[in-house]
C-alpha cells in the first residue's frame with residue numbers, strides 16, 4: 001500500500017471540518033476525490049491544483065491532503081478565488097508501495113502513463129477521462145485563473161525545478177525570483193536537456209512552453225489557462241519536498257495575473 005493512502009480519509013475529514021465540499025469523480029471501482037474550497041467573496045474565479053499522477057512522488061498528494069500544512073497557504077487565495085484540489089489523480093498506484101516499480105506507480109494496467117493522452121481521443125486512463133470531463137465542467141462554469149500541478153522528478157535526483165506554460169515573461173520572472181530567493185541554488189537546477197519537446201530552459205531551472213500530451217499541456221495549450229508545475233527534489237526529505245511546493249504556491253503573483261486576465 002502506498003503511504004499516500006494513510007492521508008486520504010483523515011485528510012478529507014479535516015478538509016470537511018474546514019468547510020470544504022467533497023465530490024467524487026466515479027466510474028466502476030474508481031473514485032477520485034475533488035476538494036472544493038469556496039471563496040469568501042462571491043466570485044467565479046477558480047484556482048485548480050492537481051497532484052498524484054505518479055505515486056512514487058508522494059509530496060504533492062500529502063501536502064494537498066494535509067490541510068494542517070496547506071490551508072494556511074491557501075487561505076489568503078480564498079479572498080479572491082475558489083480553489084479546487086485534486087490531490088490524487090492516479091488511483092491504481094495507491095495499491096502499491098511508493099518504492100515499487102514504475103510500472104505500478106506511473107502507468108495503468110494497460111501500460112498507459114497517467115500524465116499522457118490528456119485531451120486526446122486515443123485510449124487513456126479512466127481517471128484521465130473522468131478528470132477531463134470535470135475540468136471542462138468547471139471551465140464552463142468558472143473563470144479558471146491558474147493551474148498548479150505538483151510533481152517530483154525521479155530522474156533529476158535531489159534537484160527541483162519548474163515548468164511554466166502560457167505565462168508571460170514578466171510573470172515568469174516574478175515566480176522565478178521569489179523561488180530563487182528561498183530555495184538553495186544547489187537544489188534548484190534542471191540538469192537534463194532531453195525531453196523538452198519544443199520548450200526551452202530559462203534561468204537554469206524553468207522549462208517554458210514544452211509541448212506534449214500531459215495534463216499541464218491540456219490546461220495550458222488546449223484550455224488556455226496559465227499553468228505552473230512544481231517539480232520537487234525527489235530523494236530529499238518529505239519536509240524539504242513539501243517546502244518546495246509551498247514556496248512555489250506562494251510565488252504565484254495572483255494580483256498581477258488577475259489584472260492581466
Ligand SMILES: [Zn+2]
Nearest residue numbers: 054057151152
Ligand atoms: Zn510526475
